[in-house]
Amino acid sequence: MFEQIQAPKADPILSLISEYKNDPRTTKIDLGIGVYRNADGITPIMQAVARAEQQLMTTETTKAYQGLIGDERFNTAIQTLLLGGTSAMARASTLQTPGASGALRNLADLLAFARPKATVWISNPSYINHRPIMQRAGLAVQEYPYLNMVTKAVDETAMLDQVAQLGPDDVLLLHGCCHNPSGADLSLDAWQRIGELAQQNGFLPFVDIAYQGLGDGLDADAHGLRLLADAVPELMISTSCSKNFGLYRERTGAAILVGNDLGQAQNGRAKMCELARGSYSMPPSHGAAIVSTILADDELNSLWRAELDSMNLRINGLRSALVDSFRTASQGESYDYFGRHKGMFSLTGLSDAKIARLKAEYGIYIVGGGRVNIAGLKLNQVETLVAAVVAVDVDVAVDVAVNV
Numbered sequence: 368m369f370e371q372i373q374a375p376k377a378d379p380i381l382s383l384i385s386e387y388k389n390d391p392r393t394t395k396i397d398l399g400i401g402v403y404r405n406a407d408g409i410t411p412i413m414q415a416v417a418r419a420e421q422q423l424m425t426t427e428t429t430k431a432y433q434g435l436i437g438d439e440r441f442n443t444a445i446q447t448l449l450l451g452g453t454s455a456m457a458r459a460s461t462l463q464t465p466g467a468s469g470a471l472r473n474l475a476d477l478l479a480f481a482r483p484k485a486t487v488w489i490s491n492p493s494y495i496n497h498r499p500i501m502q503r504a505g506l507a508v509q510e511y512p513y514l515n516m517v518t519k520a521v522d523e524t525a526m527l528d529q530v531a532q533l534g535p536d537d538v539l540l541l542h543g544c545c546h547n548p549s550g551a552d553l554s555l556d557a558w559q560r561i562g563e564l565a566q567q568n569g570f571l572p573f574v575d576i577a578y579q580g581l582g583d584g585l586d587a588d589a590h591g592l593r594l595l596a597d598a599v600p601e602l603m604i605s606t607s608c609s610k611n612f613g614l615y616r617e618r619t620g621a622a623i624l625v626g627n628d629l630g631q632a633q634n635g636r637a638k639m640c641e642l643a644r645g646s647y648s649m650p651p652s653h654g655a656a657i658v659s660t661i662l663a664d665d666e667l668n669s670l671w672r673a674e675l676d677s678m679n680l681r682i683n684g685l686r687s688a689l690v691d692s693f694r695t696a697s698q699g700e701s702y703d704y705f706g707r708h709k710g711m712f713s714l715t716g717l718s719d720a721k722i723a724r725l726k727a728e729y730g731i732y733i734v735g736g737g738r739v740n741i742a743g744l745k746l747n748q749v750e751t752l753v754a755a756v757v758a759v760d761v762d763v764a765v766d767v768a769v770n771v
């Protein structure tokens with residue numbers, strides 16, 4: 368059998384990482400990676416996490432199975448972090464999952480079970496794994512217009528025109544905040560309108576929120592989601608602790624169902640447990656134990672929030688520095704979008720030819736499609752980056768050369 372299997376093409380992000388590693392230039396800049404980096408260029412273990420781990424070392428008494436729903440303290444705490452203060456809290460049920468990726472897949476499996484003919488609508492562009500996860504669960508996928516590549520903002524008119532056409536067989540997958548890859552988020556008016564349209568036309572909203580706290584803060588980043596949760600009868604949510612707790616490799620996330628009533632949401636969760644039993648079975652415990660320890664302890668909770676705020680501050684400081692530097696270097700405002708975007712990413716729209724030139728001539732590594740990770744940057748690299756981008760961007764001959 369194995370002789371029939373060909374190795375798939377290497378993931379372009381992974382190849383970029385190894386090219387970057389092997390590049391001897393000391394001035395090289397890595398904007399391709401999808402994780403937060405601090406001012407020293409490392410992805411640190413948060414202090415609140417390290418302290419929670421120390422506590423767990425002394426209090427944990429068993430490694431016996433935890434069960435399909437995971438850690439209920441974690442489930443309640445994560446649900447509150449996202450939906451606290453909404454009426455949806457009383458009709459929501461949460462399942463611990465292996466990261467948001469696990470949640471996306473569990474929810475997709477539930478959709479495939481309950482609404483096998485559903486079409487999942489994803490934004491254009493969207494997180495690279497949205498389409499394959501939905502399709503591997505057997506669901507049809509279509510795209511709705513999202514980013515205006517000229518303004519680098521959400522084209523809400525085009526998006527809402529499409530959303531207004533959706534009906535009961537459709538699922539609308541939204542990014543809760545810090546859109547990946549574009550950095551362009553929906554306005555609160557748009558969230559409100561989506562809620563009205565879902566009520567009128569019966570499509571199911573599905574919010575993937577992987578960066579709560581990395582845009583404008585924990586509550587502000589959940590604002591749109593909360594408006595929606597209050598407005599619609601049913602809602603699916605996938606969430607991640609990879610970025611805001613820095614728990615990437617601990618695979619910590621959750622799938623939340625908001626139902627017409629609590630019983631329906633719990634039935635949905637029970638079905639997801641059954642479906643999970645047919646794949647990974649039970650979620651890993653360590654990351655969720657860390658998160659529930661932090662969120663239950665006032666001191667650790669405050670420490671975590673302060674650390675998250677400082678990550679946020681660093682990203683937003685870099686964004687401001689980029690805007691200032693681009694204004695000076697380009698004598699214009701066409702790069703101001705860096706200041707309007709939220710979270711770690713911005714989609715620059717740089718062509719493949721320009722990305723190749725940035726890598727070859729300047730040692731600047733950007734993934735195909737032009738997504739940059741602002742958190743990959745150090746403050747003292749801003750001017751170098753800006754000068755290089757402006758130099759290749761004005762040179763339209765680069766694109767022409769590749770297109771012929």
Ligand SMILES: Cc1ncc(COP(=O)(O)O)c(C=O)c1O
Binds near residue numbers: 401542575609619620
């Ligand atoms: C929008 C979005 N959803 C989900 C995920 C998956 O996150 P996790 O690491 O928790 O599986 C990511 C990770 O980059 C993401 O950007």
